[in-house]
Amino acid sequence: MILGPRLPVIALLASAGLTFTPALAQxxxxxxxxxxxxxxxxxxGGRSxxxxxxxLNAQTPEYIExxxxxxxxxxRxxxxxxxxxxGIAALLDDAAVQSLADYFSHQPATRGASGDAALTARGQKIFERGVPDKGVPACATCHGAQAQGAGTFPRLAGQHKEYLLHQIEVFKNGTRGNAPxxxxVAHTLNDEQAKAVAIYLQSK
Ligand code: HEC
Ligand code: HEC
Structure with missing residues (x-):
């Protein structure tokens, strides 16, 4: 499905033959x-x-919700x-949100493509230990030793690196402003560190 920016998603879904009726959404x-x-x-199965x-596969249910x-x-x-x-979330009631969280959290985990070996190793080190002298905390403290997530700390393992980098950017510029x-943490990362960590996580 190819969508341009700022087009009404519901209308596009409809044009693709997908009718998101209130009966389905709820x-x-x-x-x-x-x-x-x-x-x-x-x-x-959320394997984008x-x-x-x-x-979304194997993401924690609390985070999805x-x-x-x-x-x-x-x-957000x-x-x-x-x-x-x-537009999509607006149509979902609490029960639908919960059942979607349940569904996706039970889909098996997958790992993405691996990248440059040196950057992957650098990313793993940042993920596991942080960069203490630069104020970068170890990501594993919150996201889990295997980046598997826990509760409202999301799973990051296997996630697309482009998506991860984009999120770090929107945490930094404040538009994803509901996660202080x-x-x-995002503000402590420079571009090179963010890239290394994203490459490592995608391959996990
Ligand atoms: C038209 C495309 C589209 C459809 C259909 C769609 N999504 Fe999304 N979804 C996105 C995009 C794009 C993002 C990333 C948004 C961002 O960058 O903040 C996203 C993000 C999410 C996230 C956040 C994931 C994370 O790691 O933070 C969840 C949860 C989610 N979608 C659930 C759903 C569910 C459940 C449905 C079906 C009811 C759905 N989406 C349908 C495009 C879509
Ligand atoms: C003190 C806890 C904590 C630490 C340390 C931490 N994070 Fe997070 N991270 C969170 C929380 C909480 C969220 C979910 C925010 C929300 O609810 O929207 C998150 C979300 C994210 C997301 C968005 C995921 C998605 O699916 O949209 C990325 C990417 C991320 N963290 C990367 C990192 C990286 C890289 C590090 C290490 C440099 C790190 N985090 C360290 C708490 C932490």
Whole structure:
């Protein structure tokens, strides 16, 4: 599915033959909603093939739920969230959000393509130990030793590197402004460190 920026997503879904009716959006049938609506961008089972769209497979249920509510309440405000997820999340009620979180969190984990070996090793070191003399904290402290996530700390393992880098950028520029802790962390990373960590995480 190819979408330009700032086009009404619901209308585009409709033109692709996907009707997101209130009955479906509030059906509490996460599997069906995921297959009929979410898979158009996030891939089957949340295994997205396009770096624009984050992987949702094996993501923690608490994080998925928090993000869908964040989109619904317009608290997560970067342009990509606004353009793609606000309209969709608005149609989901709490029961649908919960059943989608349950569905995606149970989809098996996958790892992405590996990249440059030296950068991967550098990224792993930053992830596991941080860069103490530069004030960069160890990502593993919150995201888990295997980047598997826990509760509202998201899984990062296997995520598209382009998506990860874009998120670090929107935490820094303040448009994803509802996550003060992670925004503070993002500010400690320079471009080279962010790139290394993203390459490492994608390959995990
Ligand atoms: C038209 C394309 C599109 C569709 C359809 C779509 N999404 Fe998204 N989704 C996106 C994009 C783009 C992002 C990344 C937004 C950003 O950069 O902030 C995203 C982000 C998310 C996130 C945040 C992931 C993270 O790691 O923070 C969740 C959760 C999510 N979508 C769930 C869903 C669910 C559930 C559905 C089906 C009801 C769905 N999406 C349908 C495009 C889409
Ligand atoms: C003190 C805890 C903490 C530390 C340390 C931390 N993070 Fe996070 N991170 C979070 C939280 C909490 C979120 C979810 C924010 C939200 O709710 O939107 C997050 C979200 C993210 C996201 C967005 C994921 C997505 O799917 O959209 C990325 C990317 C990220 N962190 C990268 C990192 C990297 C790289 C490091 C190490 C340099 C790191 N984090 C260290 C707490 C932390």
């Amino acid at each position: 059906s509490e049938d996460g599997t069906r909603i995921a297959m009929q609506i979410c898979s158009g961008c996030h891939g089957v 093939e396009s770096p624009m769209f984050p992987q 928090a993000q869908l509510k964040g989109f619904r309440e317009h608290a 405000g970067e342009n990509t969230a606004r353009d793609y997820m606000w 802790v992670m925004s503070a």
